[in-house]
Amino acid sequence: MRIIHSADWQIGKVFKQFGTKEETLRQARLAAVERLGVHARGNGVRHVLVAGDVYDSEAPSAHTLRAPIERMKAFVDVHWHLLPGNHDPHRPEGVWDRVAQLGLPENIHLHLASIPAALDESAVLLPAPLHRKSEFDDISAWMDAAQTPPGALRIGLAHGSVVDFGSGGEASNPIDPARATKAHLDYLALGDWHRTLQVGPKTWYAGTPEPDRAGGQEQGTALLVDIAGPGALPSITRLITGTYRWVSRSERIDDEEASADLDRRLREEADLSRLILRLKVEGSLPLAAYGEFLRRMTDLDAAVFDLDLDEASLAARPTEADLEAIDFDGVLRRSADRLKNVSDDSAAAPELRRRAEEALVELYLRVAGRAREEAA
Ligand SMILES: [Mn+2]
Numbered sequence: 001m002r003i004i005h006s007a008d009w010q011i012g013k014v015f016k017q018f019g020t021k022e023e024t025l026r027q028a029r030l031a032a033v034e035r036l037g038v039h040a041r042g043n044g045v046r047h048v049l050v051a052g053d054v055y056d057s058e059a060p061s062a063h064t065l066r067a068p069i070e071r072m073k074a075f076v077d078v079h080w081h082l083l084p085g086n087h088d089p090h091r092p093e094g095v096w097d098r099v100a101q102l103g104l105p106e107n108i109h110l111h112l113a114s115i116p117a118a119l120d121e122s123a124v125l126l127p128a129p130l131h132r133k134s135e136f137d138d139i140s141a142w143m144d145a146a147q148t149p150p151g152a153l154r155i156g157l158a159h160g161s162v163v164d165f166g167s168g169g170e171a172s173n174p175i176d177p178a179r180a181t182k183a184h185l186d187y188l189a190l191g192d193w194h195r196t197l198q199v200g201p202k203t204w205y206a207g208t209p210e211p212d213r214a215g216g217q218e219q220g221t222a223l224l225v226d227i228a229g230p231g232a233l234p235s236i237t238r239l240i241t242g243t244y245r246w247v248s249r250s251e252r253i254d255d256e257e258a259s260a261d262l263d264r265r266l267r268e269e270a271d272l273s274r275l276i277l278r279l280k281v282e283g284s285l286p287l288a289a290y291g292e293f294l295r296r297m298t299d300l301d302a303a304v305f306d307l308d309l310d311e312a313s314l315a316a317r318p319t320e321a322d323l324e325a326i327d328f329d330g331v332l333r334r335s336a337d338r339l340k341n342v343s344d345d346s347a348a349a350p351e352l353r354r355r356a357e358e359a360l361v362e363l364y365l366r367v368a369g370r371a372r373e374e375a376a
Pocket residue numbers: 052053085086087159191192193
């Protein structure tokens with residue numbers, strides 16, 4: 001038996017912080033669905049399991065409701081198995097009733113109740129759909145006693161958290177990490193945790209098919225799951241489904257060489273134009289190097305899909321040569337010296353010192369820029 005395990009599509013997710021680029025990221029989540037279909041065909045997979053949170057919200061627009069359905073429809077030879085999660089729980093007249101009313105083709109299956117569903121003659125799916133955002137009890141528990149034909153694979157599908165299990169009282173949508181063992185499952189396909197994670201020999205979180213947050217999984221993936229037969233350990237292969245890579249870096253630079261090296265390393269990232277980069281830089285640079293750093297970041301910002309630069313902890317430390325480049329002995333030099341005194345003053349407010357540094361960099365860049373123009 002060969003299946004693809006995915007989860008957490010969160011179709012319709014809003015990315016307000018990206019402004020005009022937002023729609024591109026929404027489309028990328030749909031492109032991931034198509035990539036799953038292509039992977040299924042390419043690997044001879046008949047069944048794709050989606051372990052909850054197909055939709056980001058319980059009230060998607062008519063267009064958002066249809067968009068993933070239409071993508072799945074196009075892969076008529078692939079069976080898609082959808083499970084309600086905490087973002088899209090199955091409530092009366094809720095999102096899943098709306099989906100059902102669209103009139104689904106035979107290859108799209110909604111698992112809206114905790115009842116066994118045969119995938120084929122050799123495997124049975126045991127789904128645990130959420131009917132509200134948060135459950136106190138482990139709703140995968142029913143799988144332990146679920147009856148399946150002798151010799152058939154038992155495959156669980158659930159959405160929730162194994163991390164907080166047993167912590168007592170605070171857990172929301174808990175799933176016993178030993179569920180696969182207790183319920184004699186051949187595989188337990190989980191969703192909710194947006195990173196690929198193996199919980200046990202037969203229990204995995206798929207990870208998100210298209211990343212949606214900084215500091216999480218960098219690239220969207222799904223799992224190709226091969227199960228030789230009842231009781232056999234599943235063999236897992238990661239499939240790439242994502243378009244954009246979300247990368248977070250924290251770097252320290254204290255001289256021009258380190259700054260140039262950082263730029264070089266960032267530009268070596270694969271598929272630069274599809275990079276969403278969160279970059280935090282700390283350290284200190286002379287003004288000339290600081291100016292060069294800012295110029296490199298302006299270039300990089302245009303090379304990647306999105307750059308979020310946090311340079312609040314990168315100090316500008318003028319050298320004597322920097323100050324002389326601003327002005328040898330005139331009014332600009334006196335301004336520069338005053339700004340430097342403020343930025344050096346450990347008794348001054350951090351915000352004031354920071355602003356003095358920024359003004360110094362600005363002054364340097366303007367004077368250096370004018371000098372270049374005059375030389376040209
Ligand atoms: Mn979830």
